[in-house]
Amino acid sequence: QDGPRHGYQLKTGFEATTGGVWSLNVGQVYTTLDRLHRDGLVEVDETTEGKRYSLTRSGRAELGGWWEAVPVDESPPRDELLLKVLFAIEDGPEHALAVITRQRTALTRLLQQHRRTGRAGRPTGDGSTSAMATDLVADALAVRAEADLRWLDLCEARVLRDGR
Amino acid sequence: QDGPRHGYQLKTGFEATTGGVWSLNVGQVYTTLDRLHRDGLVEVDETTEGKRYSLTRSGRAELGGWWEAVPVDESPPRDELLLKVLFAIEDGPEHALAVITRQRTALTRLLQQHRRTGRAGRPTGDGSTSAMATDLVADALAVRAEADLRWLDLCEARVLRDGR
């Protein structure tokens, strides 16, 4: 979006923006770029010093659509925790309760970890993007862990109420 | 797990257990079954009336591991909402705020929808598994939507505080 970039630049940029939480195999950048090129979404400017990729008109439109895209209901993504608990319930109340307890324990530990990351010691006044990114990612994961924990409690209550 | 099953039975079983929220292309069941067989996790019992699949010892072990598996931190799944907001922030405060607002609106609508599904009119005393499944799925999605909304608020606050 911000003008022609090397594949390598995109990789480092991605990692910087996400605060280093997610790493990217460089190879994947190039395969993806190839596929985008195949689909006419990016064009390549081959110069003496490597290649530079930029968006085509069509690619810009696609990206615009992505920015505006919002989650639609229809068919929510299949989620492992959901499925696991659902199947456990079908398998019987005891199994369900065991699974719920185990997941709760793990999620609680994870939550603490995320909270620690969130307020990790960093020099005050450090307004770097990556610090913000790290915090936001930690927050997101924490908030979701909390949500899952609440949901597990809800499941437990229902299972206990009308056993199976 | 509950003994030999036809591929078709697994499909209908899956859909029943998940309350019909997720449908499954039957073909996928057979390809998956083939792959599991290739990996020695299931065995096939070919009878006059079709085939029946069951777990091998190894498959049972694998399944046991799955039941006990809990989310580990290391590298959390790449999430579209997260990435979108992160990239938007990098793109500038105005863009970030626009994206956050748009997502919030959509998520709010989605949340209401899930809440409606949760207390959808069903005959009282209907203790069927599928009804419970439907409710639990709706709850899970609702709870997560709430989490994402909270997170969006958090992001907005931060963006407003130290613009970019």
Add this chain to the structure above:
DNA sequence: CGACACATGTAACACGTTACATGATTTG
């Protein structure tokens, strides 16, 4: 008899991901 559920599969594709190979340039 016709529609529908039961039952089994194949071919193909896309995408995410990894391992591996190669070379130039910069910097300690």
Add this chain to the structure above:
DNA sequence: CAAATCATGTAACGTGTTACATGTGTCG
């Protein structure tokens, strides 16, 4: 000079998913 960073790619694999083809049995 050696190591790290910059830079570009290829081959391969696994899984999720879809479209398509085919046949039997059952029930209104």
